[in-house]
Amino acid sequence: xxxxxxxxxxxxxxxxxxxxxxxxxxxxxxxxxxxxxxxxxxxxxxxxxxxxxxxxxxxxxxxxxxxxxxxxxxxxxxxxxxxxxxxxxxxxxxxxxxxxxxxxxxxxxxxxxxxxxxxxxxxxxxxxxxxxxxxxxxxxxxxxxxxxxxxxxxxxxxxxxxxxxxxxxxxxxxxxxxxxxxxxxxxxxxxxxxxxxxxxxxxxxxxxxxxxxxxxxxxxxxxxxxxxxxxxxxxxxxxxxxxxxxxxxxxxxxxxxxxxxxxxxxxxxxxxxxxxxxxxxxxxxxxxxxxxxxxxxxxxxxxxxxxxxxxxxxxxxxxxxxxxxxxxx
Numbered sequence: 001x002x003x004x005x006x007x008x009x010x011x012x013x014x015x016x017x018x019x020x021x022x023x024x025x026x027x028x029x030x031x032x033x034x035x036x037x038x039x040x041x042x043x044x045x046x047x048x049x050x051x052x053x054x055x056x057x058x059x060x061x062x063x064x065x066x067x068x069x070x071x072x073x074x075x076x077x078x079x080x081x082x083x084x085x086x087x088x089x090x091x092x093x094x095x096x097x098x099x100x101x102x103x104x105x106x107x108x109x110x111x112x113x114x115x116x117x118x119x120x121x122x123x124x125x126x127x128x129x130x131x132x133x134x135x136x137x138x139x140x141x142x143x144x145x146x147x148x149x150x151x152x153x154x155x156x157x158x159x160x161x162x163x164x165x166x167x168x169x170x171x172x173x174x175x176x177x178x179x180x181x182x183x184x185x186x187x188x189x190x191x192x193x194x195x196x197x198x199x200x201x202x203x204x205x206x207x208x209x210x211x212x213x214x215x216x217x218x219x220x221x222x223x224x225x226x227x228x229x230x231x232x233x234x235x236x237x238x239x240x241x242x243x244x245x246x247x248x249x250x251x252x253x254x255x256x257x258x259x260x261x262x263x264x265x266x267x268x269x270x271x272x273x274x275x276x277x278x279x280x281x282x283x284x285x286x287x288x289x290x291x292x293x294x295x296x297x298x299x300x301x302x303x304x305x306x307x308x309x310x311x312x313x314x315x316x317x318x319x320x321x322x323x324x325x326x327x328x329x
Contacts, residue, residue, distance in 0.1 A: 038261030041253050042269045048250035050276030053128060054284055055243045057119040063236055064228040065117040066221060068243065071232075072112065073217035075244020083211040092208040097200055101209060104196040105216025110189035112217070112247075118182030124281040125289040128274055129297040130168055130183040135267075135304050136161045137191035145195050157306040164299025167292055206255045267308035271301050 052072075059068050083092040095101060118127045136158045142148040169180045197209065232240065257266055274297060281287040289297075 035261040035265050038257045038259070038266055039269050041257035041260070042266045043272055045250045045253040045257065046270060046273035046276055048246045048253065050128075050273045050280060052243050052246040052250060053115075053119070053273075053277055054124060054280040055239050055246070056116045057124050057281075058284060059236060059239050059243070060116060060120040063230055063232060063240075065113060065120065066224050066228050067230060067232070068116050068240065069109065069113045069217070070221040070225045071237070071240030072244045072247060073109065073214060073221055075241055076248050077214040077218045079244070079248050080207075080211045080214045083207050084215070090207065092205060092211050095204060095208055095212075097204060098212070100196060100200060101204070101212035102216045104193055104200075104209065105213035106220060107189050107192040107196065108213050109217040109220055111186045111193060113221075114182045114186035114189060118179050118186065121177055121179035122183070123287045123289065123293070124285070125274065125278040125287065125297075126168055126180075126293045127183045128277045129293060129300060130165060130180065131187045131190070132271065132274070132297075132300050132304065133161055133165055133184070134187040134190045134194070135307055137188050138194055139307065141191055141195050146198060151310075154307060154310050157303045157310070160306075161300050161303030164296040164303065166296075167299060168296030170292060210251065210255075268305050271304065274301070 056068055056072075082088045082090045085091060086093075115127065115131060118130075139150055139154060139158050143150055165184070200209065278289055281289075
């Protein structure tokens with residue numbers, strides 16, 4: 001799930017205060033136009049993220065969702081510890097937007113927690129396909145928070161995606177499960193995460209964003225987990241660590257991918273995650289996606305691909321208007 005690249009382009013071009021400009025110039029990696037490397041990285045990230053989701057579903061049979069998320073964010077925070085220590089060359093807590101960072105971390109936590117909660121009751125392919133509607137929420141939220149103008153064709157694509165969700169969830173029928181709302185709320189929280197990421201993209205480093213996300217998630221969950229605590233076995237702990245490592249690695253690989261290609265180029269390949277979770281869901285849980293899930297997923301993927309296509313066109317138009325050479329030229 002990728003945020004609108006056009007919004008990022010406008011925000012990245014905003015003038016920066018001199019101290020931030022020097023920091024970015026010294027520490028931010030240069031962007032390279034290497035789309036095939038970016039695509040390869042996104043494909044690799046889907047393996048890690050898919051494995052994290054499947055493992056979370058496996059653990060949901062024995063541990064509460066809050067505890068699974070707590071283990072995940074604990075591992076996440078431990079991985080980011082060098083960035084929290086003053087004097088470390090990776091120290092990344094200096095920022096003028098601490099509140100927004102922490103709010104983003106809370107939204108990321110909400111996305112993770114609601115998704116894991118849904119996995120306890122839903123087939124993983126169904127939950128994952130529903131979760132991929134996040135770009136549709138981004139379309140709506142970008143109007144409010146980023147001041148974007150959304151044309152008729154993008155609204156039609158959004159409507160097609162929502163039809164896909166309805167096909168999967170089948171509200172009003174005996175096949176509908178109330179837990180289906182969990183991945184929808186998760187997708188909305190993830191869309192909020194992406195919007196806040198874009199709001200900070202012109203001034204904040206990725207390592208700063210990830211560090212504050214780990215801190216916010218761990219603090220909130222540490223306050224909640226005592227109320228649902230179930231003593232985990234060593235087996236549970238091992239799989240919990242796997243979730244934390246795999247999800248953190250997947251997120252970081254996505255960040256690396258964006259150094260080599262635009263979001264509109266990478267977005268279509270993120271849907272490979274649906275394939276991995278479907279295969280792993282069959283191998284681990286014996287789950288076979290039904291015709292409704294497959295049909296709905298096709299609608300959602302088609303909507304996302306068209307949205308990415310429109311974003312690529314808008315990006316080219318913005319570059320032409322600004323006088324910059326188009327990457328598609």
